[in-house]
Amino acid sequence: MADEPQPQWPGSTPPGGDVARQAPAKPVARRSTEVGKPAEFRSRMPRPSGVGELLAPAAGFGVTLSNFFKKTVTEEYPTEKVPPKPRFHGRHQLNRYADGLEKCIGCELCAWACPADAIYVEADDNTPEEQYSPGERYGRVYQINYLRCILCGLCIEACPTRALTMTNDYELAGPTRAGLIWEKQDLLAPLRDGMLSTPHPMVEGTTDKDYYRGAVTGPTREQEEWVAEHRPDDPSLPVNVAAGMPPAPRGATAQAQAAITAGATKQGRRVL
Numbered sequence: 001m002a003d004e005p006q007p008q009w010p011g012s013t014p015p016g017g018d019v020a021r022q023a024p025a026k027p028v029a030r031r032s033t034e035v036g037k038p039a040e041f042r043s044r045m046p047r048p049s050g051v052g053e054l055l056a057p058a059a060g061f062g063v064t065l066s067n068f069f070k071k072t073v074t075e076e077y078p079t080e081k082v083p084p085k086p087r088f089h090g091r092h093q094l095n096r097y098a099d100g101l102e103k104c105i106g107c108e109l110c111a112w113a114c115p116a117d118a119i120y121v122e123a124d125d126n127t128p129e130e131q132y133s134p135g136e137r138y139g140r141v142y143q144i145n146y147l148r149c150i151l152c153g154l155c156i157e158a159c160p161t162r163a164l165t166m167t168n169d170y171e172l173a174g175p176t177r178a179g180l181i182w183e184k185q186d187l188l189a190p191l192r193d194g195m196l197s198t199p200h201p202m203v204e205g206t207t208d209k210d211y212y213r214g215a216v217t218g219p220t221r222e223q224e225e226w227v228a229e230h231r232p233d234d235p236s237l238p239v240n241v242a243a244g245m246p247p248a249p250r251g252a253t254a255q256a257q258a259a260i261t262a263g264a265t266k267q268g269r270r271v272l
């Protein structure tokens, strides 16, 4: 044993002392250091053998060949418009309660949740003369910049009153950059039958919690009388609706967008 060759270390004492001396290191494969000669690549994937190796190209083309005989899914947009799925995230809408009051309370949670900084909100106080939403505050300024919006839906998840939801409308392209900043009047839901346009008082004897719980199912006679006294020409008053007064105009952006959509629709068949 005394004549057995021992590994040589550059220093006087090998690392690990006697233990290292008893168990010499195994040789380690080294990468090529020659200029212009890269190290050889070896895949760790198991290689097919025999019949498997013969059928491997056919298996790869099998996916392609199986799709040859399936129905094509090409859509002829914009000549033919296919309705999106019901839960598709399209442009936003600011909703109302059954009596017409706005659900938005101007809390700005949607703006804080937005990863693209696409929402701008300014709140203001409701007053007895100008009540736009149940409770203390309402959204006086509400803008969504569709040049920034990625339609991710985080804003509607953050909204505590379900004021903000998303529609199925995906045709948001426009000819101007300014036109893609939608204002509150563009985003507000249109008045449904029986709703009174804002401002007007809350239903007598209710609180904002009653509205959140769905206890308000429509405008009352007192609310209609209040609107008739302060805005006798309001087109949402039942007496004016019965007289055939045209509905209140919506925002300029919404009108421009509707014109663009209508123009595009004339190019072909609309399935929506």
Ligand code: SF4
Pocket (backbone or CB within 6 Å): 113, 114, 115, 116, 117, 118, 119, 144, 148, 149, 150, 151, 152, 153, 154, 155, 156
């Ligand atoms: S959908 Fe997403 S990107 Fe668009 S406004 Fe809402 S949070 Fe912002």
Ligand code: SF4
Pocket (backbone or CB within 6 Å): 103, 104, 105, 106, 107, 108, 109, 110, 111, 121, 139, 158, 159, 160, 161, 162, 163, 164
């Ligand atoms: S839309 Fe909802 S989250 Fe945004 S300000 Fe209005 S109430 Fe708050």
